[in-house]
Amino acid sequence: MKKLASIVLRFRLLIIILSIGLTIALGINLKNIKINSDVISYLPADDESVKLFKYVAQNYSMSWTAILIVESEDIFSAETVSNINKLTEELKFVEGIDFVTSITNVMDIRKSEDGFEINRLIDSYELPETKEELQILKNYTLQNELFKGRIVSEDGKYSLIVCQINDSFDKSEAATKIRQTVDGLNLPEKIYFEGMPFQVQSILQSIIDDLLLLTPLIVILILLTLYLSFRSWRAVLLPILAVGMGIVWTISLMAIFGVALTPLSDALPVVLFAVGSAYGIHVVNKIKISVTSKEHKMAELENAISEIGLAVILAGITTVVGFISFIFSSYLNIVSDLGIFAALGVFFILILSLTFIPAVISYFPVEKIKKSKKENKENLLDRFLKKLSFFVINQKKVIFYTAIVLIIAAITGIPLIKRKVDIVEYFKQGTDIRKTASLMNREFGGSQPIQIIINGDIQDPAVMQSIKNASIFLNSLDGVSNARSIADYIEEMNDAMGEGKRIPDTREKIANLWFMIDGEEVITQMVNYDKNEAVIYASMPNVTAQRVHEINDTLNNYIKNNDSENTRFRVTGMQAVYSKLDDSMYKNLMQSMVLAFIFIFVTMIFLIRTIRGALVGMITLFFSIVIIFGFMGYVGIALDIATILIAGITVGIGIDYSIHFVTAYKVYVLKGMGIEEALKTTIQTTGRAIIINVFTIILGFLVLLFANLVPLQQFGILIAVTMFCSGVGAITLLPAIIGLFKISIVKNKHIK
Amino acid sequence: MNKNVFKIFVLLFAMFCWQNLNAQGNAVQILEKVDDVMNAAHDQEVTVRISIFDRRGNESVRELSMIQKGSDKRMIKFLSPADQKGIAFLSLPNDNLTMYMPAFGRTRKVAGHVRNSKFAGTDYTYEDMEAKRYLDKYNPRLLGADDEAYKLELIPKDLEKSEYSKIHVTVRKSNFYPLIVEYFDKRGTAAKKLTSSDIRKIGEYYIAYRTTMEDLRSGTKTIMQITNVRFDGNLSDDLFTERYLTR
Numbered sequence: 001m002k003k004l005a006s007i008v009l010r011f012r013l014l015i016i017i018l019s020i021g022l023t024i025a026l027g028i029n030l031k032n033i034k035i036n037s038d039v040i041s042y043l044p045a046d047d048e049s050v051k052l053f054k055y056v057a058q059n060y061s062m063s064w065t066a067i068l069i070v071e072s073e074d075i076f077s078a079e080t081v082s083n084i085n086k087l088t089e090e091l092k093f094v095e096g097i098d099f100v101t102s103i104t105n106v107m108d109i110r111k112s113e114d115g116f117e118i119n120r121l122i123d124s125y126e127l128p129e130t131k132e133e134l135q136i137l138k139n140y141t142l143q144n145e146l147f148k149g150r151i152v153s154e155d156g157k158y159s160l161i162v163c164q165i166n167d168s169f170d171k172s173e174a175a176t177k178i179r180q181t182v183d184g185l186n187l188p189e190k191i192y193f194e195g196m197p198f199q200v201q202s203i204l205q206s207i208i209d210d211l212l213l214l215t216p217l218i219v220i221l222i223l224l225t226l227y228l229s230f231r232s233w234r235a236v237l238l239p240i241l242a243v244g245m246g247i248v249w250t251i252s253l254m255a256i257f258g259v260a261l262t263p264l265s266d267a268l269p270v271v272l273f274a275v276g277s278a279y280g281i282h283v284v285n286k287i288k289i290s291v292t293s294k295e296h297k298m299a300e301l302e303n304a305i306s307e308i309g310l311a312v313i314l315a316g317i318t319t320v321v322g323f324i325s326f327i328f329s330s331y332l333n334i335v336s337d338l339g340i341f342a343a344l345g346v347f348f349i350l351i352l353s354l355t356f357i358p359a360v361i362s363y364f365p366v367e368k369i370k371k372s373k374k375e376n377k378e379n380l381l382d383r384f385l386k387k388l389s390f391f392v393i394n395q396k397k398v399i400f401y402t403a404i405v406l407i408i409a410a411i412t413g414i415p416l417i418k419r420k421v422d423i424v425e426y427f428k429q430g431t432d433i434r435k436t437a438s439l440m441n442r443e444f445g446g447s448q449p450i451q452i453i454i455n456g457d458i459q460d461p462a463v464m465q466s467i468k469n470a471s472i473f474l475n476s477l478d479g480v481s482n483a484r485s486i487a488d489y490i491e492e493m494n495d496a497m498g499e500g501k502r503i504p505d506t507r508e509k510i511a512n513l514w515f516m517i518d519g520e521e522v523i524t525q526m527v528n529y530d531k532n533e534a535v536i537y538a539s540m541p542n543v544t545a546q547r548v549h550e551i552n553d554t555l556n557n558y559i560k561n562n563d564s565e566n567t568r569f570r571v572t573g574m575q576a577v578y579s580k581l582d583d584s585m586y587k588n589l590m591q592s593m594v595l596a597f598i599f600i601f602v603t604m605i606f607l608i609r610t611i612r613g614a615l616v617g618m619i620t621l622f623f624s625i626v627i628i629f630g631f632m633g634y635v636g637i638a639l640d641i642a643t644i645l646i647a648g649i650t651v652g653i654g655i656d657y658s659i660h661f662v663t664a665y666k667v668y669v670l671k672g673m674g675i676e677e678a679l680k681t682t683i684q685t686t687g688r689a690i691i692i693n694v695f696t697i698i699l700g701f702l703v704l705l706f707a708n709l710v711p712l713q714q715f716g717i718l719i720a721v722t723m724f725c726s727g728v729g730a731i732t733l734l735p736a737i738i739g740l741f742k743i744s745i746v747k748n749k750h751i752k
Numbered sequence: 753m754n755k756n757v758f759k760i761f762v763l764l765f766a767m768f769c770w771q772n773l774n775a776q777g778n779a780v781q782i783l784e785k786v787d788d789v790m791n792a793a794h795d796q797e798v799t800v801r802i803s804i805f806d807r808r809g810n811e812s813v814r815e816l817s818m819i820q821k822g823s824d825k826r827m828i829k830f831l832s833p834a835d836q837k838g839i840a841f842l843s844l845p846n847d848n849l850t851m852y853m854p855a856f857g858r859t860r861k862v863a864g865h866v867r868n869s870k871f872a873g874t875d876y877t878y879e880d881m882e883a884k885r886y887l888d889k890y891n892p893r894l895l896g897a898d899d900e901a902y903k904l905e906l907i908p909k910d911l912e913k914s915e916y917s918k919i920h921v922t923v924r925k926s927n928f929y930p931l932i933v934e935y936f937d938k939r940g941t942a943a944k945k946l947t948s949s950d951i952r953k954i955g956e957y958y959i960a961y962r963t964t965m966e967d968l969r970s971g972t973k974t975i976m977q978i979t980n981v982r983f984d985g986n987l988s989d990d991l992f993t994e995r996y997l998t999r
Contacts, residue, residue: 090937093937114860115850115861116860116862117862118862274759459835497858497860498858504855507835508855509855509856510853511837512836512839512853514836515830515836529810529812
């Protein structure tokens with residue numbers, strides 16, 4: 001450590017020039033940063049269900065549906081029908097849209113006395129106008145299984161316009177264009193925007209809003225807290241500057257490597273500010289305490305750096321490891337991306353805090369400690385810490401047992417933790433996206449796609465029958481509805497030919513019927529060109545992670561049992577994607593926690609050099625983690641892609657306070673203090689930095705409460721709680737345990 | 753001197769007006785001739801090979817034979833593919849369309865198709881297939897001409913009933929056969945393009961052996977290749993009956 005300190009001071013000018021130069025050189029790339037809000041791209045591209053989902057999107061243009069819900073007192077009024085027609089015709093011209101389907105162009109197979117017609121439900125060239133015509137249309141539509149609850153709600157007040165977006169087209173751009181088209185027509189009907197493209201678009205907007213709003217807010221807050229604590233601009237600006245530079249390096253590297261920001265990594269500046277400012281604060285605090293004389297400035301500086309260096313490095317490294325644990329254990333691209341760059345960012349800030357900050361300070365005059373004030377009137381915080389130190393030492397047992405009670409209470413809360421995977425839940429209650437999603441769930445059974453892919457000779461009656469059976473099975477599942485397939489149309493036409501609503505008995509009949517619908521858009525969405533692959537579509541509402549799993553398992557069982565030589569089944573859709581997401585979240589959480597725990601234990605052994613001592617440090621960590629998960633259970637914060645990060649971060653950051661505490665305590669013991677005196681002194685000195693740091697971080701993360709996306713908000717709350725627990729734990733529980741069990745952190749021979 | 757200049761101006765103006773009037777008159781006359789050329793035969797019997805290309809370029813082939821008498825009696829029978837062989841349509845005046853499906857062994861009346869829906873998977877809509885004279889449906893305007901061809905712009909007489917806002921027709925000067933027909937959607941952008949080639953004179957009638965209809969938006973294409981044609985074979989009315997349809 002001494003070596004590092006002297007190197008830093010010897011090359012101080014070079015360090016300053018290099019740091020600023022690098023910041024400028026890298027910062028130029030900031031403008032190239034991209035934002036990625038495409039939810040499917042967050043998932044690994046080589047995953048089977050993701051591949052299949054993309055396959056359907058590319059080959060049948062059916063995965064990316066933007067849905068407009070038209071609301072009207074009566075959909076079947078002359079005005080609304082004509083407006084839906086207008087909208088349908090306009091939307092066809094929107095770039096990126098492959099197909100538009102609405103009541104004014106949906107295919108309709110009608111049986112008549114001596115024949116049938118394959119038509120549009122409504123002839124867009126002869127729109128119904130009279131009351132009578134409209135009433136007939138309404139009755140017909142609401143009695144037809146192919147339309148009721150699928151394209152028109154059962155009460156006739158809502159109707160869908162479904163736009164299929166080309167897989168290669170930017171979904172959020174398409175969503176914007178659709179909105180513009182709708183706005184341009186200025187229709188009297190209320191129109192809701194539903195489906196992934198609109199959700200993706202809203203996420204994108206939220207990311208931009210969050211970045212622009214939250215980052216400045218957090219800087220201002222941290223500046224204020226720091227100034228109030230240290231009353232020195234140097235102590236305030238330097239840590240912030242170091243963090244700012246570290247963030248610029250990190251985000252610039254993302255831009256250089258073409259890694260886009262996601263709803264998760266847009267929190268990166270906020271996270272780095274909250275996490276990284278601690279290192280600078282500790283360094284500045286240490287220097288302030290240790291460097292007092294003008295004459296010995298450089299020597300004192302060197303001492304200060306070497307004394308604080310190890311603790312800061314360990315604190316930083318544990319945090320880096322916490323983030324790295326995401327990389328190795330993540331199924332999700334966005335989580336591993338965040339892991340890599342958060343780890344890098346912390347690393348940069350750590351380096352800057354230990355080099356750039358002391359280098360700059362070395363050029364400043366020694367800061368005068370305002371003695372007059374200090375001696376006469378002790379700082380409020382100092383007085384509090386003094387009282388606290390006496391309380392902790394005198395009430396060791398109370399503190400210890402309170403902690404045990406809290407841990408037990410928290411453990412009972414852990415089973416209550418919910419999980420959520422649905423992107424609709426990224427949005428706050430009451431937002432348009434949420435309202436529209438529940439409208440869609442209520443009136444049309446939801447818009448989450450479920451797809452079964454069948455390979456076989458589709459015109460073979462047996463295969464066609466399996467398609468029919470599978471779609472009947474889909475509809476029989478609780479929550480799943482609107483299963484539709486080629487079999488529906490074949491049955492309708494068979495009925496029209498006078499042979500009843502069932503699958504025809506010969507291949508020739510199916511081939512004959514096929515002639516009538518060949519080339520219809522709706523058919524190309526359901527059967528491939530070679531007629532050896534068909535897709536059954538169904539939808540489900542926004543459901544819980546548990547229900548998603550159930551549906552997925554049931555479907556997987558079904559296809560396993562029905563797979564045969566002639567009829568191959570595969571299943572994909574959001575239930576498969578979400579199940580995978582949920583499983584991987586769980587696995588991710590466990591793996592990252594175990595990984596982080598192991599590494600930190602090793603670090604603690606390295607630092608404290610006794611296993612017992614290391615275990616003591618782990619106790620406060622365990623305390624924080626259990627409390628945080630209990631909190632999630634009781635308060636109802638679900639595990640999702642953002643909150644699973646909590647465990648790793650908690651382990652990484654939460655241990656920092658213990659490290660600082662134990663390091664300082666060791667120094668005091670080595671200086672010859674008794675255990676209790678050393679503990680008290682540590683609480684009064686290091687405790688100060690810990691408390692300031694805890695409050696800075698809590699304030700920093702509470703800024704996330706203003707985030708537009710729910711996972712980010714909850715992430716903020718959780719980090720605040722974690723920091724509070726591990727900070728308070730480090731200055732109360734940790735000394736209480738050390739005092740209670742007389743744990744010798746320092747090997748016996750060192751103690752006088 | 754001044755008077756002379758004035759005279760020249762008057763003369764030029766008169767010429768311009770006359771030309772313009774003549775152009776309008778010409779457009780109607782040209783289109784009339786086109787209609788005559790296209791509907792000259794009393795009856796016809798053709799065999800056509802239809803290639804349908806989807807947006808990915810996959811080709812599917814169908815063969816059909818068609819007999820037509822006048823402009824409103826028509827029978828179409830599909831010869832291939834094997835599983836659709838024998839499917840037949842009989843179209844009689846007053847939107848009377850009957851279909852026969854051999855696998856079911858029965859005929860069914862088919863109610864009028866919506867005009868903008870596709871015919872049998874091709875890029876032709878029922879509107880495109882209507883056996884009506886251009887002049888009955890459109891108002892023509894002459895856009896220009898070169899040595900080889902006239903270019904006409906046709907505006908539907910009933911815009912509401914058409915999926916097109918206008919049609920551009922390039923007409924060959926020598927025989928008044930339409931070479932290229934471009935269909936414009938309601939936005940005024942080109943939506944489809946029909947190209948006729950291999951135009952042959954059979955007896956006294958002209959016919960394009962190869963026509964290509966391209967859907968410019970979706971990238972699909974339908975090519976019709978005539979493999980056999982016979983004009984004025986005095987087709988009997990008995991051929992246009994349900995009894996013959998099921999044979």
